[in-house]
Amino acid sequence: TTTTTTTTTTTITLLRPLTTLFRPLTTHLPRIRTMAPTVLQSTDAQSTDPHHPTIVLIGGGNMAEAIAGGLLANGYPNHRIRVSEPLPERIAYLHDRYPTLNVLADNHVALRGANPESSPAADVVVLAVKPQILRPVVTDIAPTLRAANPLVISIAAGIRTEDILRWAGAKDVALVRCMPNTPALVLEGAAGLYATAKVSEAQKETAERILGAVSKKVAWVHKEELLDAVTAVSGSGPAYFFLVMEAMEKAALDLGLSPDVAKDLTIQTCLGAAKMAQTSPDDLATLRRKVTSPKGTTEAAINTMEEGGVRRVIEAGVRAADARGKELADLFGKE
Numbered sequence: 001t002t003t004t005t006t007t008t009t010t011t012i013t014l015l016r017p018l019t020t021l022f023r024p025l026t027t028h029l030p031r032i033r034t035m036a037p038t039v040l041q042s043t044d045a046q047s048t049d050p051h052h053p054t055i056v057l058i059g060g061g062n063m064a065e066a067i068a069g070g071l072l073a074n075g076y077p078n079h080r081i082r083v084s085e086p087l088p089e090r091i092a093y094l095h096d097r098y099p100t101l102n103v104l105a106d107n108h109v110a111l112r113g114a115n116p117e118s119s120p121a122a123d124v125v126v127l128a129v130k131p132q133i134l135r136p137v138v139t140d141i142a143p144t145l146r147a148a149n150p151l152v153i154s155i156a157a158g159i160r161t162e163d164i165l166r167w168a169g170a171k172d173v174a175l176v177r178c179m180p181n182t183p184a185l186v187l188e189g190a191a192g193l194y195a196t197a198k199v200s201e202a203q204k205e206t207a208e209r210i211l212g213a214v215s216k217k218v219a220w221v222h223k224e225e226l227l228d229a230v231t232a233v234s235g236s237g238p239a240y241f242f243l244v245m246e247a248m249e250k251a252a253l254d255l256g257l258s259p260d261v262a263k264d265l266t267i268q269t270c271l272g273a274a275k276m277a278q279t280s281p282d283d284l285a286t287l288r289r290k291v292t293s294p295k296g297t298t299e300a301a302i303n304t305m306e307e308g309g310v311r312r313v314i315e316a317g318v319r320a321a322d323a324r325g326k327e328l329a330d331l332f333g334k335e
């Protein structure tokens, strides 16, 4: 409804658009390097390089790979990133795929550094495990979090900050809850962030720069519950577009195109449409109408899709994701 739209757009602060804030790879580096020197100097044991806070990702799964891989691709120094991952096969995969990435098998070792004499403790801890195991993980590392006082960024879907702070055993932990997405791996991410009361402006800037290094849109939300909406739109969203592309590719194959052509045309069409949507002054409906010649092929397709209830199904899907975020919080956040 109009009311919902208005509320959402006024509550979410979209930061500067891509063209002004995010630049091509070569110009990305200075932006990270210009991080304010005061950002993360809460203890002597911590990083002596304020431009590149030491980032420790707890959990080395798909999303951690996207963030770490994106940061590396963006020129972030590899010795300032550590990933903690228990599964040997996954460690082997990460070593193979990112030979310079520091992957460790123990959360505590990752937090303090394999060699505490030479490697700084974590300045930023990114909680990148599944929502189902966030509680035992946070409870386990809570003493370190309280002692070292890093900026903590949780990317777990659904799980609320009040629960994470309770597990950490300290309300004054600086905690940002964030929802990135996997296109971060190709530096095309979109992310929403929410800051708790103890997060300083400098720490907000740090979180924004880390996510901004791998995301072309970074939006702060001022009500935590809106992160479930962000999750439903951009967190889960890549999967919706992959689903649509799967269906288009299948139809293309059925119509007789070769696998390569079916795949390439589908993907390039998706990319081209997204680029047009991003750069054109026209709104989405106008862009759609401009493809849709009266009594033409697109009209035949769109009519068929509309009759099939495509809008209702997509809207219901996004709402289901939003509801599942709240469910995850209730299921795994209450203990």
Ligand SMILES: NC(=O)C1=CN([C@@H]2O[C@H](COP(=O)(O)OP(=O)(O)OC[C@H]3O[C@@H](n4cnc5c(N)ncnc54)[C@H](OP(=O)(O)O)[C@@H]3O)[C@@H](O)[C@H]2O)C=CC1
Residues within 6 Å of the ligand: 058, 059, 060, 061, 062, 063, 064, 084, 085, 086, 087, 090, 107, 128, 129, 130, 131, 133, 137, 155, 156, 157, 158, 179, 180, 181, 182, 235, 236
């Ligand atoms: N995938 C996505 O598109 C997005 C995911 N998220 C969120 O990111 C988080 C991670 O998701 P995703 O990367 O997809 O999930 P994955 O399952 O791929 O990654 C989680 C990783 O954590 C590892 N792990 C398990 N137990 C521990 C432990 N005790 N200490 C450290 N690591 C551990 C897992 O290992 P093992 O396999 O052995 O269990 C696994 O490799 C989730 O909370 C999700 O909600 C947010 C945005 C987008």
Ligand SMILES: O=C(O)[C@@H]1CCC=N1
Residues within 6 Å of the ligand: 157, 231, 235, 236
């Ligand atoms: O599916 C999930 O729960 C996670 C969160 C957003 C994308 N993947």
